[in-house]
Amino acid sequence: MSELFDAVDALIASRSPLPPPAERKRLRQAHGLTLDEVAAALQVRRATVSGWEAGKTEPRPPERDAYARMLKQLARLYSANAPVPPEDTAIPETPAVPAAPAPSAVEPAQARTAPTGPAAEPANTALRPAAPAAVPRPAVPTRPTSRRPAAKKAVPAGTPVGGTDPRFENGPLAVVDVDADGQVLAYCVGGLVLDVPAKSIPALVEWTLREGRFGQPKLSGPGKDADPLIVLTEVACEYYGLPVTLTQQERLAGRLPEGHKVIKQLTRAHWQLTKRGFGPWARIYRPAQGTERSCVQLCIPSWDALDTRHWADAGQLPPADLARLLGTYAARVMTPRGSTAVTGLELMTALHPPTRASEPDATGKRHSEHNPGSLGKDPVDCAPCEAPDGHPLLADLPRFHQRTPAEVLVEEAYDWARPLTDAECLRPHLVGIDVNMSFAAGANGLTVGLGAPTHVKNPVFDAKLPGSWLVDLSHVDLSRVKLAKDKWAQLDGELLPSPFTPKGERPTGPAWYATPTVAYAVEVGYEVRPVEAYVRHDNGRYLDAWYNRLRDAYLATMADLGVGADMPPADFLAAMDGYRQRDPQLAIVVSAIKATVKGGIGKLRERPRGEGWKPGQPWRALARPTWRPDIRAAVISRTRINMHRKIVKHAAFTGQYPVAVLSDCAVYASDGPSPLDFLPYRDGKPLPGGFKLGVNPGLVKWEGTQSVLWGEGVREQFNAPDLNLARYIKDGTVTDQDTGE
Known part of the structure; x- marks a missing residue:
């Protein structure tokens, strides 16, 4: 009988009454809620809520019932003739046109x-992969x-x-x-x-x-x-x-x-x-x-x-x-x-203010209280392993002590390269692909700590618990990795970077890692046994609204430049050809948005800058609640792991391995000059879980193409067989300063 009741409840929820789309928007705005806040509460995308308010789509269970409940409560608070505050997240498609003159309440300025x-x-003459002629x-x-x-x-x-x-x-x-x-x-x-x-x-x-x-x-x-x-x-x-x-x-x-x-x-x-x-x-x-x-x-x-x-x-x-x-x-x-970095950090706080007004007390007064989901108004200490050199937590270390991987958390972006194989040397081209907004994509949906860490000895690893873990991952063998349940792949581990170190070197013993790195070791089929950890039980998806805001800004501006989402791969490459020249000012906005992402993540572990600082003393940034090296480490860890996962999928399917990886750029030897010459597409569909061409964060674009002869020549010129060619693949320019000569 209970199954019948559940079926009836589900049927009723599927038809939960909803007000008209315009009323949905009015009620949300009347309560001062943003699209991002509603989306986060209902665990859907911002665009989904926007579609409900525009009448383009209708919510389905289980979100429909929760959405109906929210609107019903708001309708009790705000009658149909209640004033509506302005939309605080509206993004105009074009700058507003001045309206007709109107009287001003103050002395009018001219x-x-x-x-x-x-x-x-301007005409574009850059060499790009073949694609449809006109954009x-x-x-x-x-x-x-x-x-x-x-x-x-x-x-x-x-x-x-x-x-x-x-x-x-x-x-x-x-x-x-x-x-x-x-x-x-x-x-x-x-x-x-x-x-x-x-x-x-x-x-x-x-x-x-x-x-x-x-x-x-x-x-x-x-x-x-x-x-x-x-x-x-x-x-x-x-x-x-x-x-x-x-x-x-x-x-x-x-x-x-x-x-x-x-x-x-x-x-x-x-x-x-x-x-x-x-x-x-x-x-x-x-x-x-x-x-x-x-x-x-x-x-x-x-x-x-x-x-x-x-x-x-x-x-x-x-x-x-x-x-x-x-x-x-x-x-x-x-x-x-x-700066764009400061703005990136301020955007996090603007979307998750540290405090909010409480409900009225017995006297009818409201007070300031902690805003759930924020980092709060007071800074918290990081774990000792998360502290950069010179931090007050490390004041007792000898002055010239070099911390080992077992003492310090090092989660950084990739800087890895290897010599070309004989077979790769016979291919004519080196092609670079670059992940769009890679650090933003790494932040999307990531659970991070909100409060102070808790120290635990011999913990059982929990992939859902953000923190830093001391664990030995040297036993992970990249020549045999799990791709899915009961599906293993045999790979050439010597041609792959390790996912556990920025330089791609295999770890040799216990080291500190952020949760996404350890979780990946489990994902590819290996057991982990942490020795100790600093975990954060108070946690949440703090960066989701930040990611959504910057993603929408990036996609809207790229669309203005003629590069839309969900374009076929050849059309996407054509649209990217010379997009910056279509409107140089909007191209600058794109650059600033990208810098806002990277700079904002970097500011989470801002180092001392002058200020008469000496090692062991606090510096100004430590007084901010947003000084959170653990969050920075988690984002970079997840970004690096995302890249490695795609590299492994690509290698398992095609037998092709990158020759260099620099942060979000990977270089492959190819028979042709275009990414389409080595990325596997079937009937226009990419390899599931692999690299996909497109403008969305996490997808890839063409970075540049050089010849294999160029790559080998550069390495020979500077006597650097492991010179990271991803750093120069865009235009082929290499200087003595780049190579340390």
Whole structure:
């Protein structure tokens, strides 16, 4: 009978009543919930919830019943005529077009509209694998192309251009410049240009907060709205009494000296600077009054605020173009908070704020409490094996002690290469493939520790428990590995890198590993017996929302550049051919998104930088809850294991082995110059579990092709038979500095 009851319950759940799609979205927004939060609660993808709200798909059991329950509870809280807060995760497909002039509640600032035009598409002559001849030009947003506005007609500052939230009608940021007539102009997202009356930096800050209406809604319910960002051009720096460039001493210090006249002006106006001082990314604020924040961030490109490794020549763009570029990044990732690495870390906190408001107590008051799923507001100590050299936990070690693998956790990306076999030398080409957003893919769905570690002796390994494990994996034989249940593969283990060390060398005894590395040893069919471990029972998928946000930003921008998801392999290769030239500014956004991923993961174990630091002393980053070397190690471990799993699948099916692997790039000897010449596809379908061409994170793209003669020649020239050719496969350029000569 119980089976019949279960069947009836399942039938009822399959038809759980749901409100119309528009009402679903209204209820979610009314409660301040993001798509990512709902998706995480229901354990589905963000796009799935978005599809339910758009009416494109309908939820199925068991998610349907839970979703219906959530909406029913929200409907009790918010009637149909309740006001709806603005959507805080909406990503506009194109910059918003300025609306008609409207009256402003404050003294109107003068506004103008910059001209727009199509992006240039220069011809591409690069040699690429054969593919369909024509790639349709993507539909990308038009962009301002002139430093001067097209007209002098003024509109109020309240004209909405940056979103639907009236508090931030002019978008998240503005680029401030001075025209030939001496007029200060603020170039906003969407082409709007405002006249700026401010004559000093303190006045500019006041204008930004009182009249500018810049900012960005919070990314999570208990989070905070983003502060406005003002970018100063070189001319604007001169106008406001700032140096165009920093002196060598100022660059080393990362700031202006305390006695600079602009800092004195700010002090007299009762504005404060953070401990970082007045540097390339200066934060100017007054202490918060209640929930009201008074803070403006400045970005000064001529002080190297926009690292050319990630932002290319963005700092040299005309102000309207720079506003468009940074505005796109802000809409899809978040308003920049500093370098891409800093922004990557800040994005984690913005999506999982450390605290939230409690339920009302007996007196009706709310208090700040820990936000479940976050890292909290207080830092936690790492395990001794996770601590980098010089950490206070290691202060008692002898000064020149070299820690062994049994003393320190070393989870790093691959840097491995081997000599070519005779058969590989007879093939004409070396082809490199690169994993898209590999560290983001490694973070996706990864369970990481949220709290402090617990030390355990002789533990039983648990693949679901994040932590660091001291275990001997030297017995794992790569010549015989399990591919699936009761399915083993015989491989040439000498041609494979070890999955357990960054250099691909087989371990020789006990060593510390993160959970994904040990779990892989079990996956390929070998028993593990840890000696000890530092595990984290308080854990969760902390990085899921971070991954989703950056994945969506990357895919949306690549789609704007004409590279869509789920393209056939040949079409994908053709679409990638010269995609950066279709819109160089959006290509810079792609580069910045990738750097946000890598930099954010790297910041989890930030090392001391100057600061008069000495080994054994704490450094500034240790005071952050987001200083978490264990999370960094877990992401890198999983990323490396993901790469090795694909290499093994490919070798078992094709008999082909990589000759070099560098982080997310693998190089294979091939009979042809294209990845399609060695990647196994059958009827357009890739090898299950192997490498697949595509734009999504975790899939691969073509990195470059060189000849086998080039590879052997380079190694002979530098007398380095194991020189990692993956480092140079893109364009074939090798320097003495690269090889240490």
